[in-house]
Amino acid sequence: MKTVFSPLHSRRQVKTELDGGLLIEPHEKPSRAETILARVKDQALGDVLEPEEFGLGPVQRVHTADYVAFLETCWQDWLAEGKPGEAIPAVWAGRGMRHRVPKDIDGRLGYYSFAAETSISEGTWEAARASANVALTAQKLVAEGERAAFALCRPPGHHAHADLFGGYCFFNNAAIAAQAFRDQGYSRVAVLDVDFHHGNGTQAIFYHRADVLTISLHGDPDLVFPHFLGFEDETGEGDGEGYNLNLTFPPGTPYHVWSQGLETACQRIGEFQPDALIVALGVDTFEDDPISFFKLASGDYLTLGRRLEQLGLPTVFTMEGGYDVDAIGVNAVNVMQGFEGKA
Ligand SMILES: NCCCNCCCCCS
Numbered sequence: 001m002k003t004v005f006s007p008l009h010s011r012r013q014v015k016t017e018l019d020g021g022l023l024i025e026p027h028e029k030p031s032r033a034e035t036i037l038a039r040v041k042d043q044a045l046g047d048v049l050e051p052e053e054f055g056l057g058p059v060q061r062v063h064t065a066d067y068v069a070f071l072e073t074c075w076q077d078w079l080a081e082g083k084p085g086e087a088i089p090a091v092w093a094g095r096g097m098r099h100r101v102p103k104d105i106d107g108r109l110g111y112y113s114f115a116a117e118t119s120i121s122e123g124t125w126e127a128a129r130a131s132a133n134v135a136l137t138a139q140k141l142v143a144e145g146e147r148a149a150f151a152l153c154r155p156p157g158h159h160a161h162a163d164l165f166g167g168y169c170f171f172n173n174a175a176i177a178a179q180a181f182r183d184q185g186y187s188r189v190a191v192l193d194v195d196f197h198h199g200n201g202t203q204a205i206f207y208h209r210a211d212v213l214t215i216s217l218h219g220d221p222d223l224v225f226p227h228f229l230g231f232e233d234e235t236g237e238g239d240g241e242g243y244n245l246n247l248t249f250p251p252g253t254p255y256h257v258w259s260q261g262l263e264t265a266c267q268r269i270g271e272f273q274p275d276a277l278i279v280a281l282g283v284d285t286f287e288d289d290p291i292s293f294f295k296l297a298s299g300d301y302l303t304l305g306r307r308l309e310q311l312g313l314p315t316v317f318t319m320e321g322g323y324d325v326d327a328i329g330v331n332a333v334n335v336m337q338g339f340e341g342k343a
Pocket residue numbers: 019020117156159167168195197225282284291320321322
């Protein structure tokens with residue numbers, strides 16, 4: 001299987017993440033992507049390609065022009081205000097307030113985000129653009145005949161809405177790849193999010209549409225991020241009614257329970273008969289993940305990959321979460337190797 005990777009991921013090297021009242025070293029750190037890349041090479045998974053440049057067109061098929069423009073100048077605008085630290089949103093429109101775009105950078109940071117843990121600094125824009133190009137390059141490889149391709153995306157994307165960043169995400173790489181398939185004539189696309197967290201951005205982007213089926217397995221949002229979306233009664237709206245499926249699980253969920261949800265998801269995908277599949281691959285479902293509470297073991301990712309291959313679909317994997325850096329390489333590449341039939 002080919003892997004698409006951009007060294008430009010390392011342009012995103014923020015020093016802070018707001019967590020527990022402290023500014024900590026971010027969980028979403030450059031070594032995540034480097035560790036996965038090393039494992040790809042160690043296992044000779046296949047060729048590693050740098051992304052092509054697709055420009056902002058395919059990004060703006062999913063994200064609003066004003067949001068993209070905000071991201072492009074956010075860091076400069078923040079610096080122009082003489083702020084001493086990294087750009088961190090700290091104010092949002094609460095209930096009964098107005099959802100309009102302020103001129104002030106603090107106001108715009110709040111307007112275009114839904115969470116405060118995702119700092120922005122020099123290079124975030126370049127890394128987010130490269131990550132979208134990585135997903136689009138993998139999508140192109142599959143559209144040109146590869147059975148599957150691994151978009152080793154960093155930063156991740158599945159929490160990003162059309163005009164919101166958060167959860168370490170800026171551009172929704174999986175949604176951008178799904179829309180690219182649609183724009184290239186694929187009638188139906190399924191996005192399966194196996195990251196520990198709900199793919200709130202992906203759900204929101206396609207919530208009113210029947211051409212893209214969105215499914216996510218995740219920790220109960222009553223207990224974990226993103227807290228305010230991802231419940232099982234969210235099934236889509238309007239034309240999209242019935243084309244969103246959320247499967248939630250409690251703390252301590254092991255693979256033999258989680259995989260019952262996977263079977264439900266695979267059944268729904270079979271009914272939908274998509275022409276292509278995007279797997280939003282987070283491995284923060286791992287038993288030792290520092291911010292999550294499932295109990296999948298490394299060998300389970302081989303089983304997961306094998307089950308996904310049995311769907312028989314052209315498949316793009318977009319890398320999402322996974323924060324046990326020591327294990328992330330084995331766990332992510334196990335999915336690809338399981339997909340390719342490794343026992
Ligand atoms: N103290 C942990 C807070 C985590 N908040 C964001 C989680 C984003 C996961 C992306 S896959």
